[in-house]
Amino acid sequence: MRQFTIERRTLETSIKTTINLDGTGKAAVDTKIGFxxxxxxLLAVHGLIDLNVTCDGDIEVDGxxxxxxxxIAMGDAFFSAVGDKKGIKRYGTFYIPMDExxxxxxLDISNRPFLVFEAGELAxxxxxxDTQLAEEFFRAFAFHAGITLHIKVLYGKNSHHKIEAIFKALGHALREAVEKDPRVDGIPSSKGVL
Structure with missing residues (x-):
């Protein structure tokens, strides 16, 4: 199984996360921030990723x-869980409609981290x-997971719907990209390395 556990402790947070890329979408998440x-x-369920996350953070300051x-922790765990990347599809793209x-x-599991985030105006x-933190999460995850990640809300108004659609789409895109393709022999790159 492509699974990895990370424990990360700083003066601000204490985190333990386990990611299983070959899971069934089971999640046990406790960040002390309900949304x-x-x-x-949702990311776990739609990505068929088993995900455990616990965090004791300084939310009395903010989130x-x-x-x-x-x-950061989830990105590090993902990077380790995906392993040598042999036989994966590498790319994933998914659209999610959620009401309006x-x-x-x-995304590209490329080991060339980058983030493009265009969600429009958010409440x-x-x-x-704090909705500003959505972009912070995606940046930290992308850079530590080693993925190029493009996120765009094409249209819509409701902030809850926007962010929820993004997380669902990320789950599906990750699921597609980490899937093994029996026709891929080795690393899916003309360079022979990712």
């Missing part, structure tokens, strides 16, 4: 350290989740 727990659960550090919103996520808060 963020919901989003990570920034918790959300960003979870992105249409969101797209396209400042969804529950206790």
């Amino acid at each position: 963020f727990d919901h989003m990570l659960t 920034h350290h918790t959300v960003e550090d979870i992105g 919103v249409l969101a797209m996520v396209s 400042p808060m969804i529950g206790s989740f």
